[in-house]
Amino acid sequence: MTRLYLRVFLTFWCITAVIIVTTNVIVHWRDINPDNNLQRLRDDRGTEPAQRFLFQMVGSAINRNSAQVLADMRTMPEWSTRFFYIVDSNNRDFLGRPLPEGVQKLVPKINPSHPFENTIIGEEKTWGRHVTLNDGKSVKIFTLAAGKGEKSSGDIAWQLFINNIWPLLLTSILVSGVACFFLARHLARSLSTLQRATRSIAKGDLSVRISQRFNQRRDEIASLANDFDHMAERLEKAMAEQKRLIKDVSHELRTPLARLQIALALAQQRSQGTNDRELKRIKQAADYLNDIISDILALPVLDDDSWTLDDTMDLTALLEALHEAIARDARQKAIQLSLSNSLPEALVATRGNMLAGVFDNILRNALRYTPSGGCIRTELHDRGNHYQIKIHDTGPGVSPDQLDAIFQPFYRTDQARDRQSGGYGLGLAIAQRTIKLHGGHIEARNLPQTGLCITVTLPKTPPCTA
DSSP states (O other): OOHHHHHHHHHHHHHHHHHHHHHHHHHHHTOOOSOHHHHHHHHOTTOOHHHHHHHHHHHHHTTSOHHHHHHHHHHSOHHHHTTEEEEOTTSOBTTOOOOOHHHHHHGGGOBTTBOEEEEEETTEEEEEEEEEOTTSOEEEEEEEEOOSSTTOOOSHHHHHHHHHHHHHHHHHHHHHHHHHHHHHHHHHHHHHHHHHHHHHHHTTOTTOOOGGGGTTOOSHHHHHHHHHHHHHHHHHHHHHHHHHHHHHHHHHHHHHHHHHHHHHHHHHHHHTTSSHHHHHHHHHHHHHHHHHHHHHHHSOSSOSTTSOOOEEEEHHHHHHHHHHHHHHHHHHTTOEEEEEOOOSOOEEEESTTHHHHHHHHHHHHHHHHSOTTOEEEEEEEEOSSEEEEEEEEOSOOOOGGGTTGGGSTTOOOGGGOSHHHHTTSOHHHHHHHHHHHTTOEEEEEEOSSSOEEEEEEEEOOOOOOO
8 A cells, every 4th residue: 555545545534524523513503493592592602501402402302202202311321311300290300310409499480481491509500491392291391500520511512412423423434434445546546557667667677558457547647658658668669779779780890890800810920029019909909899799799688588598507516616717816816715605506597608607707806806815705505495696805895876886787886997907897787687587686785894795696496397
């Protein structure tokens, strides 16, 4: 669930809940009563709470018979019934309770010709009114305001309103929450689809298309999806053309370069040492150009599943062979090599000799940047369904903001700008694409003290089934 999804849902729900609660409160306080005198008193801000409660009691009881009034009283909470009394024609409370002093004082004063009266005894105010129920029976309704303190009635009408309305409010809010949930999901689903597609584009998958998912829509989101597909199609075409152009140019350069190298070899034979210095520089430049072309041609044109793995390689034997191959160069720089591996064999699926080039490049980079007297340590671990290879060096490391960039083609760090020491920035790019096509992962991180650690993860070869 995205944060946008939650935002839309919670915003809609909160607004709906506020509207529901506010509407009910306004309706409660602005309730219209046919009795103009009662409405005038209701609108009076100085009206006593017990007086407002009496008006509501009268308005409710006048449309009921005595049996219904008694049933309503019995269902009310005990804390609310102590603030009102309903007395029958025999001057007895419907619930059989003893009448308070204020009620006793008002009972003889209230009659059909004098229907409304109030009295104050100490801090307690009592309000009473004569009412004729719809079954023709006459009753007297009394409400009390207990004053300040623990037993204060406060606004008893408001308390009863909350007590009676909260189930309806809760139900309304829950129903609105369900409606807002589906509305938010509908709105956020389209944006989530666009977000996932954008992330796929950022990861290099230019084949993603989303417009077919919005065929039923005719709004701005559908137009945005069509524009997105058009953009992705243009990007995919441009990238494919760029890669093909690089391959074609590289192939075209191979022929004149081969002729140049042949002519250079003949020139060296015929020079008899007179131009060896100049010819050596020409040869170095030609070899450099040949290496670049070879590495460019080694880059896969398209990162898709058409690159099949049709061979198997043992990482244990490969790493041992590569360590032996660079041992002489390491001794010349007084660099210590170590290989930590307890696995008799570690088989992975591969194609040709591609993995050998990957690890040879990583080890030679470590050898290039490790100063004299340093060390290079290689570790091979079994991690369940995959193997993990770590190559540590004690070189200067890489700036944290360049750790991802070193895997980009032709990118060289500030410490590797010259061709003699830093190469031409294709080795790690080839390594990353090769490992990715093997279903693995490669990353670089700086060590706590000094140096760089390249970690390669490769899936194991699935066991053969008879």
